[in-house]
């Protein structure tokens with residue numbers, strides 16, 4: 237991924253070496269009132285990368301595209317890869333996290349397993365210096381460490397990209413002219 241973006245070799249390893257990996261397993265029972273019962277709130281993932289297996293290949297994951305919710309059809313033996321907020325920051329918005337929500341299926345139970353790759357906790361989150369140019373200036377404010385971001389994210393209501401949005405520079409007003 238770093239190579240594809242033309243990043244310096246150590247730019248991604250210094251973010252992720254010493255980071256954590258976590259897993260979550262989800263069981264969503266079938267629910268005839270799927271329009272009033274939520275799976276999880278719409279959100280973007282928090283950390284680096286998420287690898288998701290839609291284990292029993294039952295439809296239920298939606299992504300938001302151009303303001304509309306689109307169902308993701310599970311493909312056999314394929315993973316869904318989600319970009320997390322922290323990777324969006326490190327890549328200075330070149331890779332963007334997609335807002336998604338799991339919903340309940342009226343006819344079938346649904347199982348999925350997510351694996352989260354997280355940066356190391358004491359890393360100071362900021363766009364990688366090798367991606368910053370005059371045409372692609374820094375798009376985020378000073379954020380603090382990964383641990384600070386975790387704390388802020390979990391003390392904020394989980395709604396779409398709202399927490400990450402508080403970290404963005406308003407490029408019209410705040411862009412630094414160099």
Ligand SMILES: O=C(O)CCC(=O)C(=O)O
Nearest residue numbers: 260262281297338348350
């Ligand atoms: O249920 C799913 O497939 C997605 C779960 C999810 O969005 C997450 O773990 O962040």
Ligand SMILES: [Fe+2]
Nearest residue numbers: 279280281336
């Ligand atoms: Fe998610």
